[in-house]
Amino acid sequence: MALKLFIIATVVLAGAVTVASCPPTDREALLAFRSALHEPYLGIFNSWSGYDCCHNWYGVSCDPETRRVADINLRGESEDPIFERAGRTGYMTGTISPAICKLRRLSSIIIADWKGISGEIPTCITSLPFLRILDLIGNKLSGPIPAGIGRLQRLTVLNVADNLISATIPSSLTRISTLTHLDLRNNRISGELPRDFGRLGMLSRALLSRNQFSGTIPSSISNIYRLADLDLSLNRFSGQIPASLGKMAVLSTLNLDGNLISGQIPITLINSAVSILNLSRNALDGEIPDAFGQGSYFTSLDLSYNKLRGPIPKSMAGAAYIGHLDLSHNHLCGRIPGGSPFDHLEASSFVYNDCLCGKPLRAC
Numbered sequence: 014m015a016l017k018l019f020i021i022a023t024v025v026l027a028g029a030v031t032v033a034s035c036p037p038t039d040r041e042a043l044l045a046f047r048s049a050l051h052e053p054y055l056g057i058f059n060s061w062s063g064y065d066c067c068h069n070w071y072g073v074s075c076d077p078e079t080r081r082v083a084d085i086n087l088r089g090e091s092e093d094p095i096f097e098r099a100g101r102t103g104y105m106t107g108t109i110s111p112a113i114c115k116l117r118r119l120s121s122i123i124i125a126d127w128k129g130i131s132g133e134i135p136t137c138i139t140s141l142p143f144l145r146i147l148d149l150i151g152n153k154l155s156g157p158i159p160a161g162i163g164r165l166q167r168l169t170v171l172n173v174a175d176n177l178i179s180a181t182i183p184s185s186l187t188r189i190s191t192l193t194h195l196d197l198r199n200n201r202i203s204g205e206l207p208r209d210f211g212r213l214g215m216l217s218r219a220l221l222s223r224n225q226f227s228g229t230i231p232s233s234i235s236n237i238y239r240l241a242d243l244d245l246s247l248n249r250f251s252g253q254i255p256a257s258l259g260k261m262a263v264l265s266t267l268n269l270d271g272n273l274i275s276g277q278i279p280i281t282l283i284n285s286a287v288s289i290l291n292l293s294r295n296a297l298d299g300e301i302p303d304a305f306g307q308g309s310y311f312t313s314l315d316l317s318y319n320k321l322r323g324p325i326p327k328s329m330a331g332a333a334y335i336g337h338l339d340l341s342h343n344h345l346c347g348r349i350p351g352g353s354p355f356d357h358l359e360a361s362s363f364v365y366n367d368c369l370c371g372k373p374l375r376a377c
């Protein structure tokens with residue numbers, strides 16, 4: 014009887030141990046991933062020892078049911094006590110090993126703000142069917158976004174901002190119908206945006222500033238119903254602003270500054286959901302549309318450094334709100350309207366035009 018109990022207990026215990034520890038193949042993949050990285054200051058990988066990679070391995074977590082590695086969450090800037098003790102932010106060199114792709118059940122890969130991780134994004138990550146979050150912000154990654162990125166049919170976050178990523182946006186990217194957050198800021202990505210960018214129907218933030226994008230802004234973007242934040246600034250976009258952008262239901266921030274955009278400001282943008290609008294440093298001409306009204310609520314409206322002519326439209330005085338306004342460095346002329354949106358504005362909002370006058374500039 015005692016022996017029987019002992020045997021049962023042993024079997025149960027052994028079973029518990031096997032369930033609790035991660036599969037040896039996942040552990041090996043993690044160790045191979047680690048061996049391509051060098052983290053000299055914090056010692057985060059010191060915790061990657063023993064057999065159970067699901068238990069107390071820094072930045073590793075497993076699915077409680079399958080016990081497969083589900084998340085790699087390594088942030089070089091964090092509140093974690095390990096950083097406080099070291100009194101510094103993280104720094105890591107090396108590369109992201111393709112061994113990471115052996116972790117078949119990965120749902121998130123966050124390897125962020127390590128400043129020194131270089132090499133390319135392994136192309137094999139496009140074969141991780143459960144991947145939802147790919148966040149590699151703030152490293153020195155180069156090379157392209159993998160061409161097969163569109164295979165990731167569960168991806169919601171793609172963030173490779175602040176790296177040295179080059180080449181063009183792969184055409185397959187617009188097939189990721191689950192994508193909500195696309196952040197490619199501050200890289201070296203060139204070429205045109207896919208014409209069917211608007212297929213990204215779940216997108217709420219599209220941040221593409223500080224790259225080398227060229228060509229026109231695809232009007233299909235305005236089909237993205239949930240898009241709240243569109244930042245295309247500091248690129249080489251040309252052509253006109255699609256008027257349909259001003260008809261978008263929830264678009265509240267539109268940054269197109271620092272491009273080669275020409276033509277007139279669409280009248281639709283003046284009375285729209287957009288509350289932060291930066292069109293500064295382009296080649297916009299024509300007059301500012303005389304279409305401000307109670308629907309015009311601008312926390313910030315920056316139209317500086319363009320080729321705008323004519324007067325400041327009288328309707329602007331009837332806007333619901335204009336917090337920050339910059340009309341400087343244009344060819345505007347005539348009397349600055351009075352009215353509540355203008356009461357708090359200073360001369361700097363109006364300087365370097367052809368012949369504006371009235372408060373807060375010199376009298377007419």
Ligand SMILES: *[C@@H]1O[C@H](CO)[C@@H](O)[C@H](O)[C@H]1NC(C)=O
Nearest residue numbers: 270271291293294313315337
């Ligand atoms: C608008 O964009 C310009 C050029 O990129 C930048 O200098 C300026 O600070 C921006 N304006 C606001 C209000 O953020």
